[in-house]
Amino acid sequence: MLPKKQTLGEFIIENQHAFKYSSGELSSLLNSIRLAAKVVNHEVNKAGLVDIIGAHGDTNIQGEDQQKLDVYANDKFIQTLTRRNIVCGIASEEEDSFISINSIDENNQNKYVVLIDPLDGSSNIDVNVSVGTIFSIYRRVTPTGSPVQLEDFLQKGIEQVAAGYVVYGTSTMLVYTTGDGVNGFTLNPAIGTFYLSHPNMTFPEDGNIYSVNEGNYFDFPEGVKKYIKYCQEEEGERPYTSRYIGSLVSDFHRNMIKGGIYMYPKGSRNPNGKLRLLYECNPMAFLAEQANGYASDGYTRTMEVEPTELHQRVPFVCGSKNMVNKLEEFMQKYGE
Numbered sequence: 089m090l091p092k093k094q095t096l097g098e099f100i101i102e103n104q105h106a107f108k109y110s111s112g113e114l115s116s117l118l119n120s121i122r123l124a125a126k127v128v129n130h131e132v133n134k135a136g137l138v139d140i141i142g143a144h145g146d147t148n149i150q151g152e153d154q155q156k157l158d159v160y161a162n163d164k165f166i167q168t169l170t171r172r173n174i175v176c177g178i179a180s181e182e183e184d185s186f187i188s189i190n191s192i193d194e195n196n197q198n199k200y201v202v203l204i205d206p207l208d209g210s211s212n213i214d215v216n217v218s219v220g221t222i223f224s225i226y227r228r229v230t231p232t233g234s235p236v237q238l239e240d241f242l243q244k245g246i247e248q249v250a251a252g253y254v255v256y257g258t259s260t261m262l263v264y265t266t267g268d269g270v271n272g273f274t275l276n277p278a279i280g281t282f283y284l285s286h287p288n289m290t291f292p293e294d295g296n297i298y299s300v301n302e303g304n305y306f307d308f309p310e311g312v313k314k315y316i317k318y319c320q321e322e323e324g325e326r327p328y329t330s331r332y333i334g335s336l337v338s339d340f341h342r343n344m345i346k347g348g349i350y351m352y353p354k355g356s357r358n359p360n361g362k363l364r365l366l367y368e369c370n371p372m373a374f375l376a377e378q379a380n381g382y383a384s385d386g387y388t389r390t391m392e393v394e395p396t397e398l399h400q401r402v403p404f405v406c407g408s409k410n411m412v413n414k415l416e417e418f419m420q421k422y423g424e
């Protein structure tokens with residue numbers, strides 16, 4: 089008889105005491121993310137059958153063509169988070185500016201802000217390759233009782249109280265941390281329940297997978313080029329295996345399980361890299377560090393980077409600790 093797996097709901101309740109601000113609010117917030125993830129999962133799974141693939145027709149503030157699923161996922165997460173009367177503000181990849189949310193009882197006592205990448209890996213939606221959702225949660229820094237401010241969102245990654253992602257792949261998983269390790273839950277679609285399937289996830293300190301869009305190789309800093317050559321050399325454990333899905337969530341998830349490094353360096357086309365600090369890099373960095381991995385911009389710890397804009401981009405390397413340290417050595421030695 090297989091031991092009964094713990095559901096996500098049970099796990100959240102059981103572990104909320106471990107959270108230093110434990111008041112049950114964060115648990116309800118995580119539960120609303122769980123609910124929205126199920127709704128989006130349902131739509132992702134039937135992409136191709138219903139009119140949910142392809143461009144939506146609008147572009148977001150970053151000049152990217154929004155996909156229909158980007159907009160759908162954005163709407164579902166914002167609706168669910170707003171209705172639950174827990175957050176005082178939301179920022180999203182698909183929203184130009186942050187959304188201030190008045191609490192239903194109008195006294196604005198809600199303490200949390202959420203930053204979200206509703207659909208990560210948008211270029212993979214139409215081709216049936218796994219995509220995800222990324223979220224990052226902070227306590228507001230401005231006093232409750234007043235509308236949320238930009239400074240409530242522009243906090244360093246080290247101030248995150250929780251972060252996670254949903255991967256809509258061969259199975260749908262929700263993986264998150266509240267600063268007490270990383271746990272993964274798999275959705276049983278038959279009954280719509282997430283079960284604890286991957287307790288205490290950790291990055292192997294070393295790995296043999298490197299994930300980077302080599303199509304941009306000519307454009308990379310010298311240090312990154314040298315590191316990629318190092319990965320491809322015949323020496324000891326090397327050459328490493330090249331794996332790049334093109335969905336940050338999916339590449340990160342695989343590398344966390346098997347050991348590996350993900351890189352999105354800067355280049356002339358992306359002078360600050362492509363990925364967004366607040367709702368892609370910081371949450372993945374928090375998860376990586378909580379899973380014994382590491383994340384930086386090649387020099388500075390990602391979670392120490394001082395945010396200046398809602399949609400700012402940063403160079404990003406993340407994964408098995410010894411692999412990221414090795415890349416940083418190459419950046420120190422060969423630079424840009």
Ligand SMILES: O=P(O)(O)OC[C@H]1O[C@](O)(COP(=O)(O)O)[C@@H](O)[C@@H]1O
Pocket residue numbers: 181205207208209210211301334335336337362
């Ligand atoms: O196609 P490229 O330039 O390699 O970029 C792929 C990267 O861009 C992203 O798709 C950016 O995320 P969005 O899809 O949320 O905009 C990452 O998931 C992925 O790692």
Ligand SMILES: [Mg+2]
Pocket residue numbers: 205207208209336368
């Ligand atoms: Mg993304």
Ligand SMILES: [Mg+2]
Pocket residue numbers: 158181205206207208209210
């Ligand atoms: Mg996105």
